[in-house]
Amino acid sequence: xxxxxxxxxxxxxxxxxxxxxxxxxxxxxxxxxxxxxxxxxxxxxxxxxxxxxxxxxxxxxxxxxxxxxxxxxxxxxxxxxxxxxxxxxxxxxxxxxxxxxxxxxxxxxxxxxxxxxxxxxxxxxxxxxxxxxxxxxxxxxxxxxxxxxxxxxxxxxxxxxxxxxxxxxxxxxxxxxxxxxxxxxxxxxxxxxxxxxxxxxxxxxxxxxxxxxxxxxxxxxxxxxxxxxxxxxxxxxxxxxxxxxxxx
Amino acid sequence: xxxxxxxxxxxxxxxxxxxxxxxxxxxxxxxxxxxxxxxxxxxxxxxxxxxxxxxxxxxxxxxxxxxxxxxxxxxxxxxxxxxxxxxxxxxxxxxxxxxxxxxxxxxxxxxxxxxxxxxxxxxxxxxxxxxxxxxxxxxxxxxxxxxxxxxxxxxxxxxxxxxxxxxxxxxxxxxxxxxxxxxxxxxxxxxxxxxxxxxxxxxxxxxxxxxxxxxxxxxxxxxxxxxxxxxxxxxxxxxxxxxxxxxxxxxxxxxxxxxxxxxxxxxxxxxxxxxxxxxxxxxxxxxxxxxxxxxxxxxxxxxxxxxxxxxxxxxxxxxxxxxxxxxxxxxxxxxxxxxxxxxxxxxxxxxxxxxxxxxxxxxxxxxxxxxxxxxxxxxxxxxxxxxxxxxxxxxxxxxxxxxxx
Ligand SMILES: Nc1ncnc2c1ncn2[C@@H]1O[C@H](COP(=O)(O)OP(=O)(O)OP(=O)(O)O)[C@@H](O)[C@H]1O
Ligand SMILES: [Mg+2]
Numbered sequence: 133x134x135x136x137x138x139x140x141x142x143x144x145x146x147x148x149x150x151x152x153x154x155x156x157x158x159x160x161x162x163x164x165x166x167x168x169x170x171x172x173x174x175x176x177x178x179x180x181x182x183x184x185x186x187x188x189x190x191x192x193x194x195x196x197x198x199x200x201x202x203x204x205x206x207x208x209x210x211x212x213x214x215x216x217x218x219x220x221x222x223x224x225x226x227x228x229x230x231x232x233x234x235x236x237x238x239x240x241x242x243x244x245x246x247x248x249x250x251x252x253x254x255x256x257x258x259x260x261x262x263x264x265x266x267x268x269x270x271x272x273x274x275x276x277x278x279x280x281x282x283x284x285x286x287x288x289x290x291x292x293x294x295x296x297x298x299x300x301x302x303x304x305x306x307x308x309x310x311x312x313x314x315x316x317x318x319x320x321x322x323x324x325x326x327x328x329x330x331x332x333x334x335x336x337x338x339x340x341x342x343x344x345x346x347x348x349x350x351x352x353x354x355x356x357x358x359x360x361x362x363x364x365x366x367x368x369x370x371x372x373x374x375x376x377x378x379x380x
Numbered sequence: 381x382x383x384x385x386x387x388x389x390x391x392x393x394x395x396x397x398x399x400x401x402x403x404x405x406x407x408x409x410x411x412x413x414x415x416x417x418x419x420x421x422x423x424x425x426x427x428x429x430x431x432x433x434x435x436x437x438x439x440x441x442x443x444x445x446x447x448x449x450x451x452x453x454x455x456x457x458x459x460x461x462x463x464x465x466x467x468x469x470x471x472x473x474x475x476x477x478x479x480x481x482x483x484x485x486x487x488x489x490x491x492x493x494x495x496x497x498x499x500x501x502x503x504x505x506x507x508x509x510x511x512x513x514x515x516x517x518x519x520x521x522x523x524x525x526x527x528x529x530x531x532x533x534x535x536x537x538x539x540x541x542x543x544x545x546x547x548x549x550x551x552x553x554x555x556x557x558x559x560x561x562x563x564x565x566x567x568x569x570x571x572x573x574x575x576x577x578x579x580x581x582x583x584x585x586x587x588x589x590x591x592x593x594x595x596x597x598x599x600x601x602x603x604x605x606x607x608x609x610x611x612x613x614x615x616x617x618x619x620x621x622x623x624x625x626x627x628x629x630x631x632x633x634x635x636x637x638x639x640x641x642x643x644x645x646x647x648x649x650x651x652x653x654x655x656x657x658x659x660x661x662x663x664x665x666x667x668x669x670x671x672x673x674x675x676x677x678x679x680x681x682x683x684x685x686x687x688x689x690x691x692x693x694x695x696x697x698x699x700x701x702x703x704x705x706x707x708x709x710x711x712x713x714x715x716x717x718x719x720x721x722x723x724x725x726x727x728x729x730x731x732x733x734x735x736x737x738x739x740x741x742x743x744x745x746x747x748x749x750x751x752x753x754x755x756x757x758x759x760x761x762x763x764x765x766x767x768x769x770x771x772x773x774x775x776x777x778x779x780x781x782x783x784x785x
Contacts, residue, residue: 191700191781212706215704218699218700218701218702218780224700226784230697232697244701246386247701249381253385293702
């Protein structure tokens with residue numbers, strides 16, 4: 133099939149842990165991600181979700197097995213080609229936002245563009261901030277933004293270079309319920325517009341918004357199922373807002 | 381494009397982390413200040429030496445009375461050794477064909493001169509007609525001293541512009557009578573202005589009279605202060621110096637082992653002495669510059685290294701969003717360079733101001749040359765590269781996964 137973005141074959145990741153012996157963070161994981169999917173990877177803490185995500189997102193290398201990104205074998209890419217893939221094809225959203233301090237939202241979003249050959253850097257960054265609903269926070273520094281807003285800046289940064297796939301590792305992990313629903317609403321909207329999104333979460337509540345749910349346990353995929361009736365974050369967000377209003 | 385953006389980013393970071401940048405910069409700034417001063421003063425001193433040598437003349441040498449005379453004492457008024465005679469001068473001219481012309485002279489340091497109620501103190505020189513061509517020092521008004529003046533022991537004098545102004549103001553002095561000590565002289569000419577000497581003295585505060593008059597009527601001596609000698613060709617300098625030396629030793633009956641009772645000063649001598657003066661000062665500054673630049677470089681390297689450790693997350697993030705190893709390497713090199721280069725520019729400006737001030741204080745013709753700017757820019761950039769390369773290489777090796785820890 134031509135619409136495969138990422139193909140993982142028998143990925144294994146072993147961490148050498150001196151005294152306690154080796155840790156198998158991933159064992160024999162194979163999977164395919166297709167264009168247009170919205171996938172949630174679920175599992176308990178320490179089950180290997182982040183490890184899998186980082187390898188799929190070309191940030192880390194597997195100990196064994198191979199990864200194909202758009203039919204190219206990642207382990208065979210040189211430093212420059214790999215950097216170019218990360219820059220142009222992949223957007224990454226981290227649990228702890230990872231924004232540069234003392235740097236405006238705009239400049240944070242511009243960061244990937246520094247390493248691209250794009251010319252209209254500021255305009256693209258403003259468009260991306262607009263898309264995540266932060267047009268009025270362009271010149272704010274991370275310290276002057278709420279957690280939800282910071283994560284939206286991080287999403288704008290992941291979006292700005294128009295990647296083929298977005299990986300988000302527990303994007304709502306540091307956020308309250310309302311901000312979480314806002315972020316998921318954003319992801320569902322982006323997915324509807326055709327973007328491929330993979331997100332990690334250990335909350336079923338969040339995972340049920342995805343169209344496919346992969347469960348990981350002890351470094352293995354234990355289930356990989358399509359979700360035929362994903363929840364809609366926007367309606368839940370509206371409900372939440374109403375409830376808050378009624379309480380007051 | 382990409383490089384330009386990374387460079388811009390480096391300068392932004394310099395501004396964002398002001399304290400860090402400031403600490404990194406101090407050593408470089410001090411070092412470059414010292415360096416700029418050295419180079420400027422060095423060039424100034426060189427100019428000074430050239431000026432002195434030019435004034436002295438490359439084909440010139442001077443025999444002064446007394447052994448071991450330093451160039452700095454040349455104009456002093458101390459008691460002269462009474463062994464250098466006019467006969468010596470004439471004998472040298474006759475015996476050594478390499479000599480084109482001689483200008484024997486004597487001097488008196490503080491001569492009181494008077495014109496009616498106006499009085500001043502000046503340096504009195506007894507000279508011969510050849511003085512004009514040997515020193516390249518003519519009159520602008522009236523006439524120079526002639527052989528007749530010499531033969532007749534005429535009481536005529538030439539005034540330097542400073543003396544002229546003191547005694548006569550705007551009035552025409554030619555033909556007027558002035559008193560030097562208690563002897564009356566007629567003003568025959570006005571000397572060309574020579575400005576200040578390299579030592580800072582006023583060369584226009586002079587009166588010149590015939591040497592014969594000076595020796596017989598004013599000072600009542602039979603010896604000279606010095607003989608300036610002009611050669612046909614500067615190539616004959618060394619042999620002529622040797623010839624003069626042996627002739628004078630013989631004429632003065634100086635037995636072997638006994639030191640000379642005269643000193644021969646050549647252009648080389650003039651150069652050496654001028655260089656010695658600036659040399660000690662430069663050595664001190666060179667040490668200061670070297671030490672502070674090395675210290676500054678070490679500080680930059682250390683802080684850059686700490687900065688790489690502190691910014692592992694940032695580096696990982698940059699790699700995660702698409703920076704390749706070369707981009708990161710360039711970023712940190714540029715940051716080190718931005719610091720040292722900016723420090724260098726500040727150092728050049730402050731050093732330039734310092735050098736100018738020093739020039740005023742030391743009365744030296746110091747100008748901040750493009751050489752000193754070039755030396756400052758190049759050396760601060762080199763330090764930036766040397767100090768930044770190791771930390772930058774280490775930063776470039778970090779993996780994107782660092783951003784996630
Ligand atoms: N750098 C590392 N060195 C050693 N062991 C590691 C390293 N990173 C992860 N591990 C181990 O690998 C296993 C999987 O870790 P991983 O971070 O992928 O789990 P996770 O599912 O993301 O957990 P969480 O929900 O807490 O984020 C864990 O046992 C962890 O301790
Ligand atoms: Mg994790």
